[in-house]
Amino acid sequence: MIVDCAIYREGQRADGPEDLSDALAEARSVGGFVWIGLHAPSEEEFDLVAEEFALHPLAVEDALKAHQRPKLEVYDDSLFLVLKPVVYEPRSDTVSTGEIMVFLGDGFVVTVRHGEGAPLKTVRRRLEEEPTLLGKGPTSVLYAVADGVVDHYLEVATELQTDLEELEAEVFSPVDGGSRHTASRIYNFKRQVLEFRRATGPLALPLARLSGTGGASGGSVPFVNDKARPFFRDVNDHLTRVNESVEGLDRLVSDILSAHLAQMSVRQNDDMRKISAWAAMAAVPTMIAGVYGMNFEHMPELRWTWSYPAVIALMAALEVLLYRTFKSRGWL
Incomplete structure (x- = not known):
């Protein structure tokens, strides 16, 4: 037009x-x-x-x-x-x-x-x-x-x-x-x-x-x-x-x-490191509990009165050690 x-x-x-x-x-x-x-x-x-x-x-x-x-x-x-x-x-x-x-x-x-x-x-x-x-x-x-x-x-x-x-x-x-x-x-x-x-x-x-x-x-x-x-x-x-x-x-x-x-990519790597750190921390008590859950007759300190609290204390100590290690490296 x-x-x-x-x-x-x-x-x-x-x-x-x-x-x-x-x-x-x-x-x-x-x-x-x-x-x-x-x-x-x-x-x-x-x-x-x-x-x-x-x-x-x-x-x-x-x-x-x-x-x-x-x-x-x-x-x-x-x-x-x-x-x-x-x-x-x-x-x-x-x-x-x-x-x-x-x-x-x-x-x-x-x-x-x-x-x-x-x-x-x-x-x-x-x-x-x-x-x-x-x-x-x-x-x-x-x-x-x-x-x-x-x-x-x-x-x-x-x-x-x-x-x-x-x-x-x-x-x-x-x-x-x-x-x-x-x-x-x-x-x-x-x-x-x-x-x-x-x-x-x-x-x-x-x-x-x-x-x-x-x-x-x-x-x-x-x-x-x-x-x-x-x-x-x-x-x-x-x-x-x-x-x-x-x-x-x-x-x-x-x-x-x-x-x-x-x-x-950096954020994904950070996420993977955090996941790996938490997985490692979860693996330690799982491993210890798995060993003591095998029901063997002859195991170290199996019939000791303080065995249970000692194992729990050991798990907690290892968890704290791993947490501080990962935290110092920036993984957590």
Whole structure:
């Protein structure tokens, strides 16, 4: 469905015509550009847009099917950029991703959004409040969309860092070192970091191309104003910070999982030592009682009046000796 359609000239908005076939012609006639926003369009709806703006069939297929990785494709009549906005749900501590596809061409911008996260109304409103930036043409829309997505990455990275600190405090708690469900929480957190990385990692190369810092691939990109490179470099710097943060989160959560498993192993060893110590203490009186329970006729001190209290005293003395020995070695 078409969420919004407007023509922009010198940074000012004018509502687009009802018939899409007139939108591009009208925008070019006034020296401006048309920006059409769609949300999860059907194939029939998008065919009208694709035909009007001569969008490449491969890019159209990607925009309809979604589930693409971040990438930048250059075609004869347009530029195609895929972004994956990230949404963090604090109640369930989960990260989910949507998709934004941007078609950029001579006098037009078409944005296609899939998923509920990262609506573009905020981006459009912010751009319309900055007519100087919006007056730079379609490139300003591409920059604003990329900047909005990457800035939200920073917010999600901060939320994940807070969750990781809480998880770390739980693992290294002096009380019990984490519950039995801690390992599953750590593993689930690692999955969220992996989902986040799938959105941020592949975006580095497209932004490097747009900012002109991509080495051999960092030449001029068609349909993008070269004067916008400093803006894209700023977005790329923010993305670099995000990717460094994601790398740090991934390493830390792996270290925390290793520390948790090591703590579990140490606790199990302590438990086994305690069990072994108590078993050894129980074995001594059992052995003595077993010997005196064999009912032999000729046994040492068998008919002595003080045999029973003497054997009990011997058992108690041996128990005390074993207890103090195990206690001094830290087994109890």
